[in-house]
Amino acid sequence: AVPALTALFAGFLAILFILLRMYGCAISDWEVQHELRHAVECITEDVAYAQEVWLDDDGTKLCLRTFSCDASETVGVVYFWKKGGSSRLMKDGQPMTGESCLGRVEILEFRTVPQGEQQIWLRIRARNMVTRHEYLLETVVQIYDGKIRERFY
Numbered sequence: 001a002v003p004a005l006t007a008l009f010a011g012f013l014a015i016l017f018i019l020l021r022m023y024g025c026a027i028s029d030w031e032v033q034h035e036l037r038h039a040v041e042c043i044t045e046d047v048a049y050a051q052e053v054w055l056d057d058d059g060t061k062l063c064l065r066t067f068s069c070d071a072s073e074t075v076g077v078v079y080f081w082k083k084g085g086s087s088r089l090m091k092d093g094q095p096m097t098g099e100s101c102l103g104r105v106e107i108l109e110f111r112t113v114p115q116g117e118q119q120i121w122l123r124i125r126a127r128n129m130v131t132r133h134e135y136l137l138e139t140v141v142q143i144y145d146g147k148i149r150e151r152f153y
Contacts, residue, residue, distance in 0.1 A: 025131045028103035032128040035105050036137050039089050039096045040124060044141045046077055047120055051146040055120070059111040062120075064146075081110035089124070097126065104129035118143040 043062070047053060050064040051074065061080040067073070082090050087107045089096040097105045109125035120143070125136045 028130040029128055029133055031100055031102035032105050032126060032133075033135060035097045035100075035103075036124060036126055036135055040122065040137050040139060042091065042096065043079055043122060044139060046079075047122075047141045048144055049146075050077075050143060053120065053143060053146060053148045055112050055114060055148065059113055062112050066146075081107055108134065114148045115140060117147055120148065 046064060046066055047062070050066040052065045054063040055061070061078070063076065063078050065074050065076055067075070078090075078092055080090050082088050082095075086098060088098045088105065089107055089110060097107060099105070106127045106129050107124065108127055109123060111121075111123045113121045113123075115121050120141045121138070122141055123136070123138045125134065127134045
């Protein structure tokens, strides 16, 4: 009876560890999706209400001038893709994506392409380094009162 109970207990533990690993991977994917959605929401909100938007030649850097929170002055905001060992999206030098206790995000692509004078196509592709799953978010942002400028500062 002891060998049968030992085998049964070992099988139960193996199933439990498999289920816990699956749950951890699902949570990690949810965290990556949340980080990407948050980054896209921040970028689209800033771009939509910007006065002026500048894009660099390869579309991996986005600069804009917009109003401050109390609308008393204009401020500059810079979004860019930091490539390298820990590839991530940055806003004014601060990371928007990266590592957390639930998942690690690697940005594989960040592109902005003008679509006329008041629209920008935004594409962000990322990989969850825990599960190796890739995610892609694309949108077109309408700039309400501002314009896309050709000159990059």
